[in-house]
Amino acid sequence: MAGPDRRSSDEDEKPGGIVYVTDIVSSAGSVLLVGMLLFAISGVWPPLVAIESPSMDPHIKEGDLVFVMDEDRFSGPADHHGVVTAANGDSYRKFQHPGDVIVYKPDGNGRQTPIIHRAMLWVEADENWYDRANENYIGSANNCEQLTSCPADHAGFITKGDNNGRYDQVGTTPISDPVKPGWVVGTAELRVPLLGQVRLQWNRAGATAPATNETGPTATNGTELTVTNETGTAAVNTTVAG
Numbered sequence: 001m002a003g004p005d006r007r008s009s010d011e012d013e014k015p016g017g018i019v020y021v022t023d024i025v026s027s028a029g030s031v032l033l034v035g036m037l038l039f040a041i042s043g044v045w046p047p048l049v050a051i052e053s054p055s056m057d058p059h060i061k062e063g064d065l066v067f068v069m070d071e072d073r074f075s076g077p078a079d080h081h082g083v084v085t086a087a088n089g090d091s092y093r094k095f096q097h098p099g100d101v102i103v104y105k106p107d108g109n110g111r112q113t114p115i116i117h118r119a120m121l122w123v124e125a126d127e128n129w130y131d132r133a134n135e136n137y138i139g140s141a142n143n144c145e146q147l148t149s150c151p152a153d154h155a156g157f158i159t160k161g162d163n164n165g166r167y168d169q170v171g172t173t174p175i176s177d178p179v180k181p182g183w184v185v186g187t188a189e190l191r192v193p194l195l196g197q198v199r200l201q202w203n204r205a206g207a208t209a210p211a212t213n214e215t216g217p218t219a220t221n222g223t224e225l226t227v228t229n230e231t232g233t234a235a236v237n238t239t240v241a242g
Helices: 006-042 197-208
Strands: 048-051 065-069 101-104 115-123 156-160 184-192 211-213 216-218 225-229 232-240
Touching: 101 156
Parallel strands: 048 232
Antiparallel strands: 048 065, 065 184, 101 115, 101 184, 115 156, 211 216, 225 232
């Protein structure tokens, strides 16, 4: 009596495996295609950022996904280097307030988590900007000498989170010096509520379960969600803080 036709059984299993691999390749390809399309529009890579702090509440919330564009991408109203400051933005509003919201590297340090805050005013090098500052955002300073970054060491933007009580450049441990144009990654243009939660959960999972390789554990800083291919990795988005 002949045994079961195992060749037929094996052949029945093959299409499922082929479809599974195809789905993975198609999904990765779709993500990369969307990313490249957004990059072509924004001029910034990665073009999407997940918000990991409430410093821009209520207009940009923790867990939101924000589309970022190169500040010089399209011509329009601007004070300095493609950015409109709140001081001169009465007729230009982004996220319900005057002025552009920018993503920048604090003190130009690319290893730190980027900051997403509003550009409040532009100061020149050596400028005493105390009199132009909003007294509600300078803490207990009564003059330029008592105000951090005053006079300004260099030209740049004074910034602030909408939900924060003082400028980023104020205090004993300021978030950043006045933001030089070269530190600006881009301007925030559009938010998608809560969609960034997926990215943040990925970060937290990576922080609690580091990857391992043949040489031992590999730490992950959670700054990029990646799709791996034969040539390396392609970043999809990054997280920013306040």
